Amino acid sequence: MSEYYYFYPKWLRLWHVLNALLCLALIVTGVSMQYTTHVNSLIRFDIAVNIHNYCGVALTATYFLFFGGNLLTSNGRHYLLKRKGIFRDIIKQFHYYSLGIFKKRQPPFPLNENRKFNPLQQFSYVIIMYICMPFIFITGWALLFPEVILEKFLGFDGLQMTDFFHIVLGFIITLFLIIHIYFSTIGIRKSNNFISIITGWHRSH
């Protein structure tokens, strides 16, 4: 018989949809700005800059919904990485994705009310949500107000360094998004995880 877990409360679903839409808009406008030439651009440069700035500000605001929600509700416990055996568990999950799944083996870390992420998923969510996201909007705000940036840092041009980190983080988050969507199709059905993040209820088997 199927079991259902209420994994995604309303606030989390609201954050996730806003976050997904804003990230998509930021990626499209960011890529457009990056590859604009004098003769060619996906979106007119000044329009892309404007949309990018507004979405960046909105993304910062929505991030606090995620951060505050995790701080004030029990959802935060799913982001607490354990100290012992974490890499062993990540490798176990990696083996499952690269081999076990094709041999129709059972997942090594079945989901339940206490574990809604497998170790690989948990680790990547923590890195993206608690390291990459804060750093991308801190560097983004700095580029919006460049007067706050140090002129020189460790002998490098401060503005160029901030810009470099911002772009590298943008590429990492874009890569995460592609992998995230691909892995979301893995489950009892391809649509299962997408239905869960819309309804809140996760069907385990």
Ligand code: HEM
């Ligand atoms: C079109 C874009 C996106 C789609 C279709 C999508 C899809 C999903 C799905 C199906 C889930 C539920 C399964 C799971 O827990 O892994 C999920 C959860 C999650 N997604 Fe996404 N996602 C998108 C964008 C993003 C972006 C841009 C980020 C972060 C930069 C993100 C971060 C997360 C996180 C942290 C969770 C777990 C939330 C929690 O339960 O605490 N997603 N996403």
